[in-house]
Amino acid sequence: MNVLVLVGSLRAGSTNRQLADAAVAHLPEGTSATVFEQLADLAHYSEELDHDDALPQVARDLREAVADHDAVLLVTPEYNGSLPSALKNAVDWVSRPRGASSIAGKPAAVIGASGSPRAAQWAREDGVKVLKVAGAEVIEDTVGVGSAFQAFEEGRLSDGELDAALGDLVGRLATQVRRARTAA
Ligand SMILES: Cc1cc2nc3c(=O)[nH]c(=O)nc-3n(C[C@H](O)[C@H](O)[C@H](O)COP(=O)(O)O)c2cc1C
Structure with missing residues (x-):
């Protein structure tokens, strides 16, 4: 099983990048994860570009990456009450x-x-919503880390309960992939 990780913060030292690493550490043995590193270079979506002869290479790469992975993990900061663009x-x-x-x-x-202590709640809710509308099989429950600049110690979440919730969510994602494979 492999998981594609989309991290919404593009800055070095991002707390969401640390959260992505903490989540990946919980993946079951034999599972790999890839962070899609080209989001900053992805053109704004335009139907004019969405043709074989005009499709930007990064958009093609992203589509192929999603197709080639068994699951997607969306890792989002909150920008003005929603997902970053x-x-x-x-x-x-x-x-x-x-x-x-x-x-x-x-x-x-x-x-x-x-x-903030609200732990990107609106962004997480919007993440679930837009993935669902796009057709993904999204787990409704999410895990949020508030006061994120104080939440990590040496790459791990210092709140053990929150880290356990993260492990639980990642485990559920792995189970969902196994079920989808069995059903196929
Ligand atoms: C444009 C912008 C808008 C933001 N809006 C919110 C917000 O609505 N709610 C919130 O909790 N934090 C907001 N923040 C603060 C982010 O939560 C904070 O920058 C966060 O750490 C970003 O994640 P990162 O550490 O992964 O870069 C905003 C930050 C930026 C740059």
Whole structure:
């Protein structure tokens, strides 16, 4: 099993990147994870670009990456009460072509970290919503880390209960992939 990780913060030292690493550490043995590193270079979605002869290479890479992975983990900060545009743009690209999108039926989960105690709740909710509308099989429960600048010690969440919740969510994602494979 392999998981594609989409991290919505593009900055070095991102707490969401640390959260992504903490989640990946919980993946079952034999599971690999890849962070899609080109989100900053992904063009804004445009239907004019969404043709074989005009498709930007990064959009093609993203679609192929989603298709080649068993599950997607969306890791989101909260920008003005919602997802950062980099993540929404990524979901928009993989939601097309209509009827043949790489995200359709893909198991997915959403986690997020923000500097405020609200733990990116609105962004997580919006992440679930847009993935669902795009056709992914999203786990409704999410895990959020509040006061994120104080939440990590040596790459791990210092709150053991929160770390356990993260492990539980990642385990559920792995189970969902196994079920989808059995059903196929
Ligand atoms: C444009 C912008 C808007 C933000 N809006 C919110 C917000 O609505 N709610 C919130 O809790 N934090 C907000 N923040 C603060 C982020 O939670 C904080 O920068 C967070 O750590 C970003 O994640 P990162 O550490 O992974 O970069 C905002 C930050 C930026 C840059």
